[in-house]
Structures are given as C-alpha cells and as structure tokens.
Amino acid sequence: MAAIPLSDEHLVTLQQIHQNAAWVAENIGKQSGIEPFAYTAESVDYLEQFLVRQEAMVKASQLGINKYVHLLGAYLGECILANYGGEWQESPQGLANLIRTKTRAHWFQPFHKVYERITGGSEHNLGFYFSKFIPEVLASK
Secondary structure (H helix, E strand, O other), X not given: OOOOOOXXXXXXXXXXXXXXXXXXXXXXXXXXXXXXXXOOHHHHHHHHHHHXXXXXXXXXXXXXXXXXXXXXXXXXXXXXXXXXXXXXXXXXXXXXXXXXXXXXXXXXXXXXHHHHHHHHOHHHOHHHHHHHHXXXXXXXX
C-alpha cells in the first residue's frame, strides 16, 4: 500500500485530525440533513455521496485532493475509532487507526482510503469500507 503523496508540511497531527473531523461535521454535516451528524455509518454514507456529487471540484487539483484527503480522512478515522475502538498510531504510511483484537492488531488507513476513493473512483466506496469491510476484518481470526 503506497503512502499518500504529501510533502512534510502536510504531515498531520492528532490536534489537526480532531479539528478537521469537527470541521467536516460542522460544515459538510450541515448540508446532510442528518441530525446529529455524528460518527456513524449514515454520516460515512453521506460523505460517499458528497464525493459523488462534488467529484469534479474535489479532483480539480492536487491541492484540492490533499485538502479533502485530510478533511474526510480525519472524519473517517474518527468514525472508525468511535464505532470499533482503537487509537491513532503512527504507521509506516503515517497516522492510522490501530485496533487490537484478541488475536492480532489491525491497521486501518483512513487517509489512504479517502485518497483511493478520490483518485480511484466509487469502487473504493467509503460506506462499504466502513460498514462491511472493517467489521469483516475485525471478526476474522
């Protein structure tokens, strides 16, 4: 899995992650009609639809892609932690979600997943990743 192509000035801190996730809930969440726009599967599905509707704007430049990777990746990561437990940890690919089960440690890369979704299209669906893929991985032995 390749790292997201970001320069050093784009490295993310936990404080920035929390701020970015809050920004998504406050700004994108207001448009959703979901009350409350919380760290739920419904909100992740809404972000998927947001990317479908706003694809041209999001992909207009590398700067735009980076912006949405940071914003939506932070929100997705916070959703993962709120629903499945775990914590942010530094991985070889940057900050990621680490969830430990009885048998192993699982790494989830929300920033990379959002990058894949933006650049690779809807086959990298965020809702499927959140609601189906992650629970399946966590349930595997």
